[in-house]
Amino acid sequence: MIDIPQGFARETISREGESGRAWIAGLPCLMNEVLEQWSCVPDGPVTHGNVGIVLPVRRWDLPPAVVKISFPHPGNVFEPDAFATWNGRGAVRLFARDDERFAMLLERTGRGTLAEVTDFDEAVGILGQLSRRLAIEAPAGLPRVSELVAEWPDEIRTTAAELGALLPRRVLDAAIETLRDLDSYQPQTLVHGDLHDANVMAGEREPWLAIDPKGYVGDRAYDTITVIRSYRFAPLLFTPAPAAGIRRGLDLYCEAAEIDRDRARRWAQTRAVRAALWGRRHGDPDWLIRATDQLAEILM
Structure with missing residues (x-):
């Protein structure tokens, strides 16, 4: 036993x-x-x-x-x-x-994860390359990103109203506008759904192997928030110029992943808004809520 x-x-x-x-x-x-x-x-x-x-x-x-x-x-x-x-x-x-x-x-993989790679540019590049490698046609029957986010505009408005004006109106409006504008771009592409350092393991057959996918169908740019709302990016938020560091990291990821940079930025901003509101309602640590708020504004 x-x-x-x-x-x-x-x-x-x-x-x-x-x-x-x-x-x-x-x-x-x-x-x-x-x-x-x-x-x-x-x-x-x-x-x-x-x-x-x-x-x-x-x-x-x-x-x-x-x-x-x-x-x-x-x-x-x-x-x-x-x-x-x-x-x-x-x-x-x-x-x-x-x-x-x-x-x-x-x-079975090796014991190490991508989180153990200390070089920022190398690790972000690996995540982008892996995103591109995983981008193949999805089978029928998997949930579509568009279905997952269909209720998000109402959820964002309702939660923000219940919790009070904790994020600037322009930040909330940008997220809702993104959901309206990007919903039409939903290719038949398999999306990991939770791509980040800890979900990438060292392998022998290939250098890096993804684990723990959600298995969605749609726009790969949807995954961008799990890449940048991570412990690897967190120190950048406490530098004198956090926006510059975050945007540089976003550029590195999008270039390696071959993802449209503006679409990735907008998806990440929208998901940061939702994560900040969700975190307040469900008891996320204060530092994580503040960091997510900051991301939502930087990614405007």
Whole structure:
């Protein structure tokens, strides 16, 4: 029987309530069932992210692999579809899936992440190159970015009105205008949905491999905010000229990703506005809210 990390258990129960408690209680048995189903043997300790646990395993006919089991949440439904579509192109390989159990058998990567690359330009360039590499035609049935953001204009107006004038009106209006203007550009492109340093792992088959995709369809520029609302960019906000540093980083990413710079800027500004409002409502740390406010204004 595997041991569930206590920190992961506490976070899951705190976030998901009784459904999270029940899932955590059944998780050791669930993992054993999946291991038996796929004829895998544990090969290391359990690790975890925000929504799932990962167990290194071995199977005689595969390279080193991991079993990942995620909490059964709508946001985790399309992850295996994205992996299956990429088929190892810039992302870890999918060997098997059990959608009912929210379980996957995946290629094992190295332990390092892109967050450990200290050179700013190099790391941002790698993110951009990976975004470009992952940009392939999406299969049918995945959620479209346009559907995800359809309610955002009303949500932004309503939340801003309830919380008070915490962001300048022009900043809010710019976000709403972007949602109206860019909604028409929605190509049939697979979008990672959460591309950032910690979701890029060192690999052997390829130097860098993406993990934890959301699996959306639409404009790759949608991902820009997760690149720049990150710990790598955060120090730039506390320099004498934060706007110059943020805009330079945006330019580096867009050039490497071959994404239209203005479209990327506008998507990032819109998502920064929404993140700042969401963070106030859901208890984000004050420093993160202030940093996101600043991003929303810089990206105007």
